Structure formats: C-alpha cells, structure tokens
Amino acid sequence: MHIFDSARIKLTAWYLVIIALISISFSAIIYQVVTNELERGFMVAEYRIRGMPIPHQRVRLLLEDELMDAKNLVAARLAVINGFILIVSGLASYVLAGKSLRPIKLAMDEQKRFVADASHELKTPLTAIKTEIEVALRDKNLKLRQARELLKSNLQETDKIKDLANYLLTLSKYEGNGKDIVRQKVNFKEVVSEAVEKNLALARNNSTKLLSRLEEINIYGNKQSLVELVSILINNAIKYSPKNRKVSVDLSKRGRSAVLEVKDEGIGIDKKDLAHVFDRFYRSDSSRSKDNIEGFGLGLSIAKSIVELHEGKITVSSKPNKGSTFSIVLPLV
Ligand SMILES: Nc1ncnc2c1ncn2[C@@H]1O[C@H](COP(=O)(O)OP(=O)(O)OP(=O)(O)O)[C@@H](O)[C@H]1O
Numbered sequence: 001m002h003i004f005d006s007a008r009i010k011l012t013a014w015y016l017v018i019i020a021l022i023s024i025s026f027s028a029i030i031y032q033v034v035t036n037e038l039e040r041g042f043m044v045a046e047y048r049i050r051g052m053p054i055p056h057q058r059v060r061l062l063l064e065d066e067l068m069d070a071k072n073l074v075a076a077r078l079a080v081i082n083g084f085i086l087i088v089s090g091l092a093s094y095v096l097a098g099k100s101l102r103p104i105k106l107a108m109d110e111q112k113r114f115v116a117d118a119s120h121e122l123k124t125p126l127t128a129i130k131t132e133i134e135v136a137l138r139d140k141n142l143k144l145r146q147a148r149e150l151l152k153s154n155l156q157e158t159d160k161i162k163d164l165a166n167y168l169l170t171l172s173k174y175e176g177n178g179k180d181i182v183r184q185k186v187n188f189k190e191v192v193s194e195a196v197e198k199n200l201a202l203a204r205n206n207s208t209k210l211l212s213r214l215e216e217i218n219i220y221g222n223k224q225s226l227v228e229l230v231s232i233l234i235n236n237a238i239k240y241s242p243k244n245r246k247v248s249v250d251l252s253k254r255g256r257s258a259v260l261e262v263k264d265e266g267i268g269i270d271k272k273d274l275a276h277v278f279d280r281f282y283r284s285d286s287s288r289s290k291d292n293i294e295g296f297g298l299g300l301s302i303a304k305s306i307v308e309l310h311e312g313k314i315t316v317s318s319k320p321n322k323g324s325t326f327s328i329v330l331p332l333v
C-alpha cells in the first residue's frame with residue numbers, strides 16, 4: 001500500500017478512537033443520569049401505591065418491568081446514536097485525514113521527481129565517460145594523442161558532475177529553513193559589482209557588453225548568497241544572448257525597496273516556459289536542443305530560494321528573440 005494511503009487510514013483510526021472515547025464517555029454519563037432519574041421515579045411511585053387498596057406486590061412487579069424496559073430503551077437509543085456518530089465521524093475523519101496529508105504527499109512526490117531528475121543528470125556524464133573509456137580500451141592501437149583527448153573529454157564530463165554536486169549542495173542549503181545563513185547589513189551595490197566581476201570572463205568570451213548602473217543601497221542579508229543570486233541572473237543573461245549583445249544591470253531604490261533589474265537582448269523565453277523557469281531542473285526546449293546551451297536548469301530555482309530567504313520577490317518578463325528582464329525586489333534595511 002502507498003505510504004500516503006496507510007498513513008491516511010492510521011490517522012482516520014486515531015481520529016475514530018478519540019471520537020469513540022468521547023462519545024462513549026458521554027453516553028455512559030447520560031445513561032447514568034437518566035437511569036438515576038427513572039429509579040427515583042420508581043421509588044416515588046412505589047411509595048404512593050403503598051397506601052392504595054390494590055395488591056401491592058403485583059403492581060410492584062409491573063413497575064419493575066416498566067423500569068427495566070425504560071432502561072433498556074435508553075441503552076438501545078444511546079447505542080444507535082453512538083453508532084451513527086461513529087459512522088459519520090469515520091467518513092469525515094477519512095476525508096479530513098486525506099486533506100491534512102495532501103501537502104505532505106505533494107512534497108513527497110516532488111522530492112521523488114527531484115531525485116529522479118538529479119539521478120538522470122548524473123547518469124548522462126557518467127555514461128559518456130564509461131562509453132569513451134570502453135571504446136578506447138577496445139582499440140588495440142590506441143595512440144598517446146588519442147588517450148590524451150579521451151582524458152580531456154573525461155575531465156570535462158567530471159567537471160559537469162562536480163558542478164551538479166555543487167548545485168545540489170547549494171540548493172539544499174537554501175531550501176532548508178535558512179537558519180545557518182547569517183544575515184547582516186550589506187552594501188547591495190558592492191554585491192552587484194562582485195557578481196558583475198565574476199561574469200566578466202564569460203561576457204568577454206561572448207563579446208557581450210556588460211553595462212551597470214548602480215545606486216548606493218544597503219539591505220539586510222547574506223552577502224555571499226546575494227552575490228550568488230545576482231551572478232546567476234547575469235550568467236543566464238550572457239549565456240542566453242547571441243554574441244555582441246548588451247546586458248544591463250540596474251540597481252535602484254523604489255520606495256522602501258531595492259530593485260535590481262538584469263536585462264538582456266537574448267533569445268528570450270516562450271510564454272509557455274515563463275511560468276516554469278524557476279522550477280528545479282526546468283530548461284526550455286530552445287535552450288536544451290536548438291541552441292544547445294549547457295546547463296542543468298537549477299540556477300533560477302536557487303535564485304528564487306535566495307530571494308525568498310530575503311523576503312523578496314523575483315519576476316521575469318520576456319519576449320522570444322527580443323530579450324528578457326529579470327527583476328528582484330528586496331526590502332531595504
Ligand atoms: N536570460 C534568459 N534568457 C532566456 N532564457 C532564459 C534566461 N534565463 C533563464 N532562461 C531559461 O530558463 C531556464 C532555466 O534557467 P536556469 O538558470 O534555472 O537553468 P540553466 O541556465 O538552464 O542551467 P544552470 O543550472 O546551469 O543555471 C533556462 O534553461 C532557459 O531556458
């Protein structure tokens with residue numbers, strides 16, 4: 001049986017035990033009170049008939065019979081009411097137990113999907129390494145030059161596995177309750193400059209013009225996570241842009257918030273993908289196949305976790321082949 005179904009039945013059983021205990025205790029009290037009243041009535045009646053000119057003993061027996069019948073009737077009614085309560089509350093408990101457990105089931109399903117996706121991503125480079133080694137071993141005349149090529153390719157695949165492991169560790173760090181992440185006053189302008197610097201080499205490789213307009217702003221947060229967040233957005237903006245395009249990074253104050261916009265003139269995101277880009281392991285078809293851009297689909301899910309940890313909001317607007325703008329709004333100190 002699925003763990004969800006067995007937990008649901010167990011929870012229903014517990015609800016029922018509690019309800020049955022309450023209902024039976026109440027019934028016992030009601031029975032006690034009613035029969036006490038009946039017995040008092042019996043005694044009063046017996047007292048009254050004592051002085052009457054009728055055969056005392058027979059009437060007494062009749063009265064006793066009546067008393068027994070009345071007690072049985074009360075007991076039977078209470079049993080029916082208890083049965084009814086148990087059936088109705090059993091059904092209600094089953095429905096409520098299902099409702100209470102549903103979020104846990106959804107989280108479990110999501111976790112399962114995540115493990116499956118992560119395993120798949122790990123398997124791809126491992127299979128590539130294995131196949132290359134097997135092919136090379138079968139070649140009796142393998143030259144040193146070919147062996148070096150093989151090692152180089154293997155190294156690239158190993159790097160991918162290392163990147164994925166790092167990503168997964170980062171994700172687990174941010175998706176917890178964030179207790180280990182120390183927050184303090186940070187200069188957001190410095191954070192963004194650091195993130196820009198981290199991506200300079202990539203921008204140069206792609207001949208991307210990286211422009212930034214940054215206001216002096218302080219926020220309350222964790223510097224390292226914030227650099228990571230901004231870097232993820234700048235990295236994507238460059239990665240998903242053809243050569244010789246512009247990427248602009250703007251930081252400004254708006255009311256009681258700091259607003260960061262990372263804008264590119266790249267391939268853009270299809271409407272159908274927009275709602276999913278923050279999901280773990282989600283990559284749009286165009287980045288997967290057509291343009292063959294490498295990635296795991298984890299960057300934006302990490303970015304979202306970091307923003308949420310800082311009580312902020314992240315949004316995206318995009319037009320295919322025109323470009324995308326990712327915006328982050330974070331509360332000021
Ligand atoms: N600036 C952008 N322009 C166009 N598409 C983007 C942009 N940023 C994200 N996307 C789309 O959103 C998807 C998810 O982005 P995300 O950063 O999470 O993963 P990734 O870049 O594919 O891989 P990685 O895990 O290495 O970051 C991308 O695959 C891409 O399809």
Ligand SMILES: [Mg+2]
Pocket residue numbers: 232235236295298299300
């Ligand atoms: Mg990315």
